[in-house]
Amino acid sequence: MDNRELAETFDRIGDLLEIKGEVVYKVLAYRRAAESIRSQSRAVADLWREDELRSIPGVGEALATKIDELMRTGKLDYFEKLKREVPVTLVDVLRVGDVGPKKAARFWKELGIQDLPALEAAARDGRLQRLRGMGERSEARILKSIEALKARQTSRVSIARARPVAESLLERLRFLPGVAAAEAAGSLRRCRETVGDIDLLVAARRPQDVIRAFLSFDDISRVRGQGDTKASVEMASGLAVQLWVHPPEHFGTALQYATGSQAHNVRLRELAQSKGLSLSEHGFKQANGSIRECDDEVEVYRLLGLPWIPPELREDRGEVEAALEGRLPDLITQADIHGELHAHTDWSDGAATLEEMAEAAAQAGLDYLVITDHSRSLGVANGLTPERVRQQRRKIDALQKKIGGRLRLLHGTEVEILADGRLDFPDDVLAAFDLVTASVHSSLRQSRGRVTSRMLAAIRHPHVDIIGHLTGRMIGTRDPADLDLEAVFQAAAEQGVALEINAHPDRLDLNEAHARRATELGCLLAINTDAHRPEHFALRAYGIGIARRGWVTLANVVNSWDVDQVLRWARGHAR
DNA sequence: GCCGTTTTCGGCCCGACTGTTTTCAGTCG
DSSP states (O other): OOHHHHHHHHHHHHHHHHHHTOOHHHHHHHHHHHHHHHTOSSOHHHHHHTTOGGGSTTOOHHHHHHHHHHHHHSOOHHHHHHHHHSOTTHHHHHTSTTOOHHHHHHHHHHHOOOSHHHHHHHHHTTOGGGSTTOOHHHHHHHHHHHHHHHHSSSSOEEHHHHHHHHHHHHHHHHHSTTEEEEEEOHHHHTTOSEESSEEEEEEESOHHHHHHHHHTOTTEEEEEEEOSSEEEEEETTSOEEEEEEEOGGGHHHHHHHHHOOHHHHHHHHHHHHHTTOEEETTEEEOTTSOEEOOSSHHHHHHHTTOOOOOGGGTTTSSHHHHHHTTOOOOBOOGGGOOEEEEEOOTTTTOSSOHHHHHHHHHHTTOSEEEEEEEBTTOGGGTOBOHHHHHHHHHHHHHHHHHHGGGOEEEEEEEEEBOTTSOBSSOHHHHHTSSEEEEEOOSOTTSOHHHHHHHHHHHHHSTTOOEEOSTTOOBTTTBOOOOOOHHHHHHHHHHHTOEEEEEOOTTTOBSOHHHHHHHHHTTOEEEEEOOBSSGGGGGGHHHHHHHHHHTTOBGGGBGGGSOHHHHHHHHHHTTO
16 A cells, blocks of 8 residues: 555545544544655655554554554555445535535535535535525535536646746736735745645735735636635636735734645644744734734744744654754755756757757756757657767767857767666667666556666666656656655665656656655755756756755755766766 | 653644624634
8 A cells, every 4th residue: 555545545534533523633633644644755565564654753553553454454444434434425525615524514414415416416406505504605605616626627736837827916916006025825835746726925004905906806707705814716717816915014924824834834833832922924922912023934933943944845744853953954946956967859859959959058047958869769759769869969069069168068868768678779879978868758557566677777777877757657647657766766876876856847756755765865866857848948946846845955966066077977877 | 643851641723704693613724
């Protein structure tokens, strides 16, 4: 049983317990454990074999026993019993906005509603509004929420889709009279790979004016809620947006609050309590009732006795402890990256010429660019034959002479790792490249053993320098290959082969948990855009975001090195 | 159900908004 399935099981148990009316802290304990398991950088199955389950934050005696049962038998008696008490289809009812555990339980017990279609039918028949404490408006709200739930395919969208929408709104908000500042917060600011909704924070003296102006933006299609200090809307595109408006004196605490994560905020508020303070978005309330305001986020953390914690780390994954102990990682930044090691041209499936890609790389401020077109067996991508490889080398050398010292051009390849683990070019062809990235694009559905041994063979191949987009996953459309990551990371660390963090927002592969584990094991990493057109060099921001969420520091990122160091490494490691 | 230089028992963040209520429960982030 993998981490995701395990986390889902615990989440589901939490949902059922909540509907059943169990004390909330037990529910929270299951959810906290689920989240902790989801963000584990190691497979829980491995920890189970090593008898280390209790090292997972939020897993105590009772949950460790349950994980053990799930690992041994694939089932959990406790969960099965629970499902006989509470219909498991009710968890779908919980997904409806404005319906929480209390209402779900009442709909079930008083109206016999066990699933989403039954809820919708009841709402349409006007049966919900006849319940005590309900009314016409509540029923209409629920019906709208059901429609919204059905309309969107998944509840989360790519960060790359959300960011431009947020930027567009922020530009307009900053232009409003009386607005001192406007920033994106929430999961967007924390650089999660997907975001559930867009959270925006505005500093202004007269919040109601800002909210009124915001609600009149013409791309807003529905107002979900509005008050004196916040508004919640849906965009025409279906994206949900939340706006908070606070006076400038509160901006520090408000930004901290709106950035989250919720789990991180809970940790900070507990820390505040231990100092006799009560922390909220309005400030620190002292024991005598007076409020200490903060217009600056750094000050919020300072008052808690902490250094400022970068938003990407705020997930309650050990960052508060690290901050308390003065061992926060010195995270990689965009400015640390000096070269692109993975880019395509129209020689294979890229959209632009060598010249155009070189020009764009120089414009993007890069010092060096490695051209890595596909190898021959990737027919759909017009992969290069050895003969075309030699032609491309001559073309690159000529172009280098033409552009001079502005940009160092290197000749590389993204060579296919074939289904049997061999590479798609013979050794003498590979030897002629400045840099070799090896990737898997097909036969991703092979067994765990086979995919892993293919990957290990590639890592141990004397000419391979980088493994591209390791798992092959495409967010939302293609599952990652089933790999023994621990074995892959160890081999990569031993061989000095770098693992790519592919910055394309559909890939982000390694993901943040993998990046963190790879870093712990001492792997080298490469943060690449896999650019197929000039504007793709800008995608690096998303790769940097994931790297930072994976606690990646400057030390082991190969494209933070200068070109000579990269070439020395490419020639020298484990050959 | 978890967790501990204030505790192995008794805590477990804080506030805004909504709708149905005559003072509050439920939901959400």
